[in-house]
Amino acid sequence: MLEALSKLEGSVLRCYIVHALQSGRKDKVVEFFGINGNDLLLKSSSDWTPWFAIPYLKNPSLDPQFRVYFSKEWYEALRLSLRNFFSEIFNVTHIL
Template identity: 60%
Template sequence: MENMKYAEELVREFLFFRGFTSTLQSFDKELATDIGKDFHKDKIFDLIFSLYIPKFQPDNLISLLTFFKQCFSSSETLLISTLSKLEISILRYYIVNCVKLGRNDKIIEFFKVYGDDLMRKDQDWMIWSGIGYMKNPNLDPLFRVYFSKEWFDALNLSVRNFLSEIFNGNHILC
């Protein structure tokens, strides 16, 4: 938490030095509320599941996940491994959401931009890249589980637990 206070002081100093007095006042006001005191896992969860996925913003989604990866030290292998697994599931949910909403164009766009990188990491993405061309992927044995409420609920719980661990545990990001 000491690092957080130091970072806040650096931001304050920068805003003061640049003459951004109204921004400084807003910053201080937000810090005084609960919102500014620490990370809020619910806000990050909502960013993922209420904004980035439903609004078809894979760039922001992947940037957020990449940011988290960069924040862990190499000694935190369990957290890095967990995050990598969650990343795969979150991206799969993004694709499932596109299918459910009939936005196959977003799936095709997603794989044009990120497909090569994903397939280099894991060959399972090759199968996923064809989901946008299938008539009823929710009936296909390879994909059926990802369309179930149980899988989605498990993903939600896993993401919430992960965020709780990193923000309420002894892990200070970056």
């Protein structure tokens, strides 16, 4: 469960970065890495390393390494995964 949560967290953070770039807010991506960069590198070693370059790429949505994260299919898969995760959590949690 903890590993699934960690993967979802990483995907949500990537979604934030992609959304910021699509909205023309590279400044928010740079700010994000300034605040969270050390933690990301410590948590997941080299998994995040290429992402530090993304605000400086001219067209990150065309880059083979990042293209998938800009697709509607990836976003929808993330949305479904989050929905299923929360559904699972709420199904095992009893509200008193």
